[in-house]
Amino acid sequence: MNDSQSRIFDPELIKRFDVSGPRYTSYPTADxxxxxxxxxxxxxxxxxxxxxxxxxxxxxxxxxxxxxxxxxxxxxxxxxxxxxxxxxxxxxxxxxxxxxxxxxxxxxxxxxxxxxxxxxxxxxxxxxxxxxxxxxxxxxxxxxxxxxxxxxxxxxxxxxxxxxxxxxxxxxxxxxxxxxxxxxxxxxxxxxxxxxxxxxxxxxxxxxxxxxxxxxxxxxxxxxxxxxxxxxxxxxxxxxxxxxxxxxxxxxxxxxxxxxxxxxxxxxxxxxxxxxxxxxxxxxxxxxxxxxxxxxxxxxxxxxxxxxxxxxxxxxxxxxxxxxxLAFGVSAIGMTDGLYTQNVKTLDAYYAALDTDTLPVVRGYQMDQDDRLRYAVIQALMCDFALSLTEVEKQWGLAFSEYFARELEALRGMAAAGLCELTPDEIRVTERGRLLVRVIAMVFDRHLHEHRTAAKYSKVI
Known part of the structure; x- marks a missing residue:
């Protein structure tokens, strides 16, 4: 295995953590x-x-x-x-x-x-x-x-x-x-x-x-x-x-x-x-x-x-x-001020709604303050591979270690396995953990832990 593989691709780590989970193109997820x-x-x-x-x-x-x-x-x-x-x-x-x-x-x-x-x-x-x-x-x-x-x-x-x-x-x-x-x-x-x-x-x-x-x-x-x-x-x-x-x-x-x-x-x-x-x-x-x-x-x-x-x-x-x-057409998903909406999925339903001058929305979700906070945390991890705990505390007016006590406990096990590094000020995804960043993001998904879903997620890898 060459150097580039050893930094990012760790087959044993992947086998251990290759679970099914969301892709986090949104939080909460569309299901x-x-x-x-x-x-x-x-x-x-x-x-x-x-x-x-x-x-x-x-x-x-x-x-x-x-x-x-x-x-x-x-x-x-x-x-x-x-x-x-x-x-x-x-x-x-x-x-x-x-x-x-x-x-x-x-x-x-x-x-x-x-x-x-x-x-x-x-x-x-x-x-x-x-x-x-x-x-x-x-x-x-x-x-x-x-x-x-x-x-x-x-x-x-x-x-x-x-x-x-x-x-x-x-x-x-x-x-x-x-x-x-x-x-x-x-x-x-x-x-x-x-x-x-x-x-x-x-x-x-x-x-x-x-x-x-x-x-x-x-x-x-x-x-x-x-x-x-x-x-x-x-x-x-x-x-x-x-x-x-x-x-x-x-x-x-x-x-x-x-x-x-x-x-x-x-x-x-x-x-x-x-x-x-x-x-x-x-x-x-x-x-x-x-x-x-x-x-x-x-x-x-x-x-x-x-x-x-x-x-x-x-x-x-x-x-x-x-x-x-703003999303248009069948099945399209949009977000306005923390409100997610999804259109109907079939052409007939789409045409029928618009024939009555009605927006063809069939599903939606209004984010609360906790959702917005977790959305910001997951975005930082998915995009930057790092999260500043002090910045979260300053922006959201909370003690990170108290608000996310359960999550930090779960992350300690992941840190021990080499997925991430934890300090009092930061969560940082390791090179080896980057392919598995969805697993780290899942730790902060309150809905995933508290509410069942009928959705079947794909494997992380």
Missing amino acids: RFHEAFEPAGLVRALRDRKSNERPISLYFHIPFCDTVCYYCACNKVITKDRGRADRYLDYLSREMALVARELSGSRSVAQLHLGGGTPTFLTDAQIRRLFAQINEHFTLVEDGEYSVELDPRRVSRETIALLAELGLNRMSVGVQDFDSRVQKAVNRIQSVEETAAVIQAARDHGFRSVSMDLIYGLPLQTLDSVSATLDAVLDIAPDRIALYNYAHLPTRFMPQRRIKEEELPSADDKLRILGMSIDRLERAGYVYIGMDHFARPDDEMAIAQREGRLHRNFQGYSTHAGCDL
């Missing part, structure tokens, strides 16, 4: 949202925004895909009919108008993300129409972070030029694996050449950051096959790389039932693949950001982490903290 939530609650939050002079963040869920990837756990609609998106855009426009009508304060947008599904399922004309709707209600600031997820099999160089023209400047490119046998097993056939061409087009049109998504633990993957995929990825040299753990949950996600369980790597093989991948990425100069993410040292995400400005929300890591997140 704690109340099902009987009234849309009027979001209306009140929009009208009474305390942070109404701050820029906002926008998320748009575009659910359509023209083929199904068997590993996918996203909320999606499989269709080859691009015309179905026209009706969806009609209703996105209605939802934006309802939100804008109630929204107090700033309409300036510092962050925007198009997710799915496949956002580039939309035709160029539909993309132009969506941005005309967005610009009707909101103002995209000049130095904002505007990103799009795309499938390189379904996008032309002309579409990349259009996205840049409309202001998008960051891109997440789905890859998962370049091995032909693995691609066939998950129903996603995609060449290195078409992927590289899309990324080159993005660079040619001024995109400031390009990320590639990979998955380990897919059927038929081996050390050699994943190493060959990494060879191709590192030749393309994206600014960021997301290396996700495949969670096989066929009882929850129907497409996964088409994956043959006997073809999945064993737990030991999966761990070896992860260790090799981390080693390869670090030797290539990528910085481990946290969770599944790596970035070049000069990328904004790595810089934000060094400067203590990194943030985590439903889109993953972000350089914009403190923005209210």
Whole structure:
């Protein structure tokens, strides 16, 4: 084992602490949202925004895909009919108008993300129409972070030029694996050449950051096959790389039932693949950001982490903290002044709500003071790998050792195992503990310890 592996990748520590747990794109996690939530609650939050002079963040869920990837756990609609998106855009426009009508304060947008599904399922004309709707209600600031997820099999160089023209400047490119046998097993056939061409087009049109998504633990993957995929990825040299753990949950996600369980790597093989991948990425100069993410040292995400400005929300890591997140489309989750809301999950329910001039909210959760405190603690651990206890005490007016006595007791065992270091002034995640930061964050999750949930979390590794 080389030096980079010994600092971050400790297989024995991982085996000991590889439990199932939340990803903490929110706290409390989405499984704690109340099902009987009234849309009027979001209306009140929009009208009474305390942070109404701050820029906002926008998320748009575009659910359509023209083929199904068997590993996918996203909320999606499989269709080859691009015309179905026209009706969806009609209703996105209605939802934006309802939100804008109630929204107090700033309409300036510092962050925007198009997710799915496949956002580039939309035709160029539909993309132009969506941005005309967005610009009707909101103002995209000049130095904002505007990103799009795309499938390189379904996008032309002309579409990349259009996205840049409309202001998008960051891109997440789905890859998962370049091995032909693995691609066939998950129903996603995609060449290195078409992927590289899309990324080159993005660079040619001024995109400031390009990320590639990979998955380990897919059927038929081996050390050699994943190493060959990494060879191709590192030749393309994206600014960021997301290396996700495949969670096989066929009882929850129907497409996964088409994956043959006997073809999945064993737990030991999966761990070896992860260790090799981390080693390869670090030797290539990528910085481990946290969770599944790596970035070049000069990328904004790595810089934000060094400067203590990194943030985590439903889109993953972000350089914009403190923005209210307004979310549009089926299943989209937003947060306004500590109020989480989630939209209905089906197109029929979405259309039916908006036909009555009602926001299509189906679930929500209002954070209390304890939630806000724990949210801040978990954010610091997940983003900075460190927490200043004196800063928490100063900001929240409490004695940390008293308020979190139970949590500190649990952390002492983790510190003894090498996950973290405890001093009277600080909790610091060790290099070896960084891959397991979710386990440390779970210690501070009051809901996880006090209230049962029907949710089935993925394994940490």
